Amino acid sequence: MTSFDIPATGVVLFHFWPSLCSQKVRLVLAEKGVDYEGRLVNIGPPMENYEPAYVRLNRGAVIPTLAVDGEIITDSLRIMHEIDRRFPGPALLPGPDDPALEKVERLLRLQNKFPFREHAYGTLTGFLRIATRASMKWRISKLEKMKRSAPDLGDAYDRKIADVARWNVTMRDEAEIEQLDQRAESLLDDLEEALTATEFLASDRYSLADAAWTVIVSRLHMQGRQHWWADGRRPHVEAWYRRVRDRPSYRDATIWDHLHFGV
Template sequence: MSDDKMITLYHGSTSVCSAKVRVGLAEKGLDWKGELLDLMAGEQFDPGYLALNPEGVVPTLVHGDLVVRESSLILEYIDDLSGQNRLMPADPAAVVATRHWLLKCLDIHAAINTLTYATIQRANILAAKTPEQIAAMVARIPKPRAAAKRRDILDNGLASFHLEADFYTLHKTFTDMSASLNRTKWLAGEQHSMADIALIAYVDRLDRLGFNGLWSSRFPEMTDWLIASRQRASYLTAIDAFSTADAARKMRADGSAYWPELNRIWQAMLDGQTAGAA
């Protein structure tokens, strides 16, 4: 590293965009100190944390006096800290492709958030909190659009109107990923890069929820990419190590219970697309 300032990452153990940054730090080989927030307990809304991240979301990276928010921007920031283990590809076309993936991550994150919250998180919250506690929790979300979405997902689960747009995003994501992976081993070329680092935690989450039927038959390249990504040391230290075997088993069992309904909605969307194209 170019200086001796410590990197501090405010993150959540099972938060996908936190995992994304942890993978980047591991691939880059940087030392960092973690501040884990309990998102279920609402620690992201503590005034001290809101001063760092006014939207009340993780991750936030602090490096000296600089506060960096947004997981994709954090990946770019840490990559520029040193020339070792460059995460951004060198080829200009691959740089553009990678930056496209970083932009698309905003929508992809929203889709993963919907599928997690409309299924297992909703069940956990409805079981653990009274309606008043849930209302109070939603009221603490600073960004009105995020609060309205959380409310809608908690009220409607998989019937939420958000699902249609989020399924569109996922279908487009899988289509684009497969097209890239048919050309090259990794998303932005023959070398593993920031593009793969940006996406792995999201796809991994869907698989951990038991939703890999979203891509397994139509986009088999995604499965090969997931397996290859999981063989990297960064996956073990940045994602796997943040969940116990019991928690992983529970997430898969709880998530899988939603798969028949989720798949029904997914197939209906795919059929609608085919009918529209005919």
């Protein structure tokens, strides 16, 4: 199992390769050129993110978690901002007097509010659909077991159990998932409009907004939704996506636009 000990110095990222938010943070680390130690937290069947040792680091029992010189930072949006603030390299946020700053923050809020987890699980088909639906029972069972083993974390586990229960209901609601799928496509209209005037989402410089949305559009690609922008349907998104995928950081951060086996 992954070690959850935190060193006094250095940068440690607790992550999982296909995790959407983990990819966002890895991409920002790659853009900034930050050296870090990656520790995998398997959120699949082992559900290592539910282990008490991890929940003590991240009370939401979610990934990623970043440790910088012994300080724990949670919430992917906050982590992205902190990486840009703390480390040298190209600035990924415009200055406070730059009107592009509000554009970046608006696009970050937009993606942060959308329930991509529910959308991703709710739109699965075939064996993956069957397996993920069955896993919900196992998730709650493990959370209840971990709660009994760590009573001091009872409140955190209660919140997570309630979260998983809501997730389970939403992913089985066909009408809700259909609405989420329509909303997910409509988000691309915001990107298309933003890209009519600039090379990147907020200006002609790559920003945190581009990093976050690169990962999201790659996930949509992996889900077979590339027809939402390809073949001239949303030409600015199509051209932007091609540009951001050509950046060295895309490869260095191992961004998933297709399933990887054996990773």
